[in-house]
Amino acid sequence: MKYGILFNKSNMNIGDDIQAYATERFLPRIDCFIDREHIDSFESENGEPVAVIMNAWYMWQKWNWPPSKYIYPLMTGFHYADHQLARQWYGTPLKYEFLEGIGGDYLNAYGPVGCRDMFTMNNLSKIGVNAFFSGCITMTLPRMPERDDKGSYVCLVDVAKKAREQLHGVLDEKIEVREISHLRERDETLPWDKRREIVEELLTVYQNARCVVTKRLHCALPCLAMGVPVLLVRGNEDDTRFEPYYDFLYHYSVDEIARGEYSYVFLNPPSNRDDFLPYREKLIARIREFIETASKETGTADELKKTTYTEQEVTQWRHDVMKKALELWFEDDHRKHEKEVEIKRELKEQKLKYKQRGEKINELKGKVSALKEKNNSYKEKLSARNEKISKLKNKNAALTEKLNTTEKELEQLRNESIFKTIRRKMRRNKSK
Helix, strand or coil: CEEEEEECCCCCECHHHHHHHHHHCCCCCCCEEEEHHHCCCCCCHHHCCEEEECCEEECCCCCCCCCCCCEEEECCCEEECCCCCCCCCCCCCCCCHHHCCHHHHHHHHCCCEEECCHHHHHHHHHCCCCEEECCCHHHHCCCCCCCCCCCCEEEEECCCHHHHHHHHHHHCCCCEEEEECCECCCCCCCCHHHHHHHHHHHHHHHHCCCEEEECCHHHHHHHHHHCCCEEEEECCCCCHHHCCHHHHCEEEEHHHHHCCCCCCCCCCCCCCCCCCHHHHHHHHHHHHHHHHHHHHCCCCHHHHCCCCCCHHHHHHHHHHHHHHHHHHHHHHHHHHHHHHHHHHHHHHHHHHHHHHHHHHHHHHHHHHHHHHHHHHHHHHHHHHHHHHHHHHHHHHHHHHHHHHHHHHHHHHHHHHHHHHHHHHHHHHHHHC
């Protein structure tokens, strides 16, 4: 029996390598690396069976099922993605078609299937596959070495911007904050030895952190396994991959963190919950039992094969499913085309309305401009009239003042005339 690990050499997410690293720990050696997206065409040297722990996210391409007969599988940590539900832009109309018929027969032949999440377990059960929740193999990781800087920093791993900004505001003056991302440049040439070194260094950084804040499943679960205080912060708590892990982890939404609505103490974080430990122990025991059994097997791949279908039947089944997939795809494209035509028609109508509204707005703008011009003319005339009135008022005031002066003078003259008349009369009276 040979031993292999599933390997996705072109993936940008180091989470895949963390899973492969967790797998490697259980194997006596690695004889081959198996491309996760080509497990149907894998062939071993000399036709020997290869024991593989099948912990992975299936199926991105959806054409690679069931796996090759040369794979001697332990079906655990299985996650199946409905890419439309997961909002993957390259998702196909296919959902579980490749896990029914012969695809389902394969799972039941090598079952029961340990699932990485409740969503996968429930949906496999619905289509007749014997499934249970096993957890992810990253829950089995051991503790990494401790360093002199243990507890001197906090890690923020792919935390959303608005939550990250709030945490920096709280932590920057109190402790070092290290921002880390699990995303990296694609490099298919990077050998496994180098990838392993990168994983070990990253896990060691997590091991020595005061606490780790992340949205990543394959950061949160390794921290849980290593006993590193970890806080899960995600924008969508209905993510199908995270049930039941929300029950195992302290967690908040991005908005709650951004608003400061949390009670988690980053400088004195609580110990992780231990709800996951029974699942971890069962998973470790199941994997070890599988490896021990595999080590004792001496049969060929054909002798150890548990399925009964032939290669011709597989080929026909794949043909039928792919044909159905194409029909669904054409129907989906047709619906999208009809929707696109409808949207274009509505857009054309809206553009016409906008054009008409624009013309009406321009007409109203012209009227407003004319009214403004007329109003300015009235203002000028009113200003001229006000100026004339002001001059007349000033002239009137001057005339009024002159009139008052004249009346006073006249009154004085009258008084003087009366006085003179009285004096004359008095003289006359005296002369008589």
